[in-house]
């Protein structure tokens with residue numbers, strides 16, 4: 489399974505309420521995107537800095553999302569799809585900044 493994690497920052501001037509609404513729309517749209525096995529988006533509820541190891545001071549972020557793909561072929565199919573392109577167009581309207589993280593299975 490290919491899994492990509494995204495850290496999302498809302499655009500300057502967008503309220504957290506509007507951002508949350510658009511995240512919900514984006515989630516609903518994800519169900520029509522071909523070859524996307526699963527999409528999840530969660531709002532950031534806190535970023536505590538009192539960690540037991542040195543704190544990594546990045547952010548703040550407004551949401552964390554993840555995309556799942558069953559194979560690299562499915563990922564290519566997703567990239568090529570027009571519905572995926574429309575989904576990204578919606579993304580451009582409410583994602584101010586995006587940090588993608590490609591993750592790899594360990595076990």
Ligand code: 3ML
Pocket residue numbers: 494496514529553554575576577578579580583
């Ligand atoms: C890539 C993505 C990360 C996310 O939260 O949604 C998708 C599509 C997009 O960026 O519009």
